[in-house]
Amino acid sequence: MKMDRLTQEQIQKEEIEQIEADLLLESIYRYYGYDFRNYSKPFILRRLLHRVHKENVTSISALQERVLRDPVTVKKIFSDLSINVTEMFRDPSFFQSFRKRVIPIVKEYSEIRIWHAGCASGEEVYSMAILLQEEGVYEKARIFATDINARMIERAKKGAFSLANMQQYTKNYMEAGGTKSFSEYYKVVGGEAVFNPLLQKNIVFAEHNLVTDSSFNEFDIIICRNVLIYFNQKLQHDVHKLFYESLSLSGFLCLGNREGVRLTTYGKYYDETDPAGKLYRKVL
The missing domain is CATH 3.40.50.150 (Vaccinia Virus protein VP39)
Structure with a gap:
């Protein structure tokens, strides 16, 4: 019985979070013009809950209040929802x-x-x-x-990219069929490969x-x-x-x-x- 109650509470919590996420995305679209409403729901929830934690607020609804009044918070969320995972010669x-x-x-x-x-x-x-x-x-x-x-x-x-990534990027380049020394394509400036x-x-x-x-x-x-x-x-x-x-x-x-x-x-x-x-x- 206790397990069933916990399961039901978790389901209700997830339903509420999804409604909150939908309302927040609608607010961003209507007020700022950025449309994330048809992004994958699991991805959206994961990134919004990450931002809830970072902003030290209690819920996605609390985050929404900041969104409508604080452009800085919107920029952070926009960055969270943008897809920035990449590397040279990835795959x-x-x-x-x-x-x-x-x-x-x-x-x-x-x-x-x-x-x-x-x-x-x-x-x-x-x-x-x-x-x-x-x-x-x-x-x-x-x-x-x-x-x-x-x-x-x-x-x-x-x-210009972090010099710390060049070892992995060089490995990717060689596996991708590169025909030269990868270091020929960049010079080191500070901690970056330019x-x-x-x-x-x-x-x-x-x-x-x-x-x-x-x-x-x-x-x-x-x-x-x-x-x-x-x-x-x-x-x-x-x-x-x-x-x-x-x-x-x-x-x-x-x-x-x-x-x-x-x-x-x-x-x-x-x-x-x-x-x-x-x-x-x-x-x-």
Whole structure:
């Protein structure tokens, strides 16, 4: 009986927290214009409860009061809900597959338009720039790297990353099929690795919100890795629609290792170039 009561209390607590979270997200959307309402509910709850703890308040409802009166708190929550997990040559097998299956095809193009959506602080964008340079196609490529978070975009533009991460990044680079010494691409300044400015030459960093913004060009390659997993099914569908409309015929869609197109409405419009590497080619 006691166990049943505890279980019921936990269920009620979770229901209340979900209602509180929904109300807070609606407040943020209506007052500030940021729309997180269709993000994954477990992700949202986890991040909001983390912020409740950090702000030393008693509940998500108490956090909501601050949201409507304190822009600083909103910035913190916005940062919490933005997806900033990244590293250079993350998932090396993806970059290996890209070298093997995509590069031989796009080498024949007169220009290569790439959209890297959800680029965070830019580590994977610079990784792609390095790969394209090593494969001899960077000069005809243009990478549009976008993210919802303006602070992350500014960090990405600097092309400077913690020196403490370089050992792992070097390991990733070698496993991804790198052909040079990774240290050739950066110089050490203080505690940071500052990457060669030439890598930025064909990169355009800009704010773009996958939830509310529309297509802004036609692309040969769209890279959006480990972002869709944070969206609910409706928002995933909307973003897949955006990518489909933004991708040229025979263009490539590159997703994260826990993402795919097979079970989506748009699955029939793609061939699986490499299911394990999450590379898909638009055929319809």
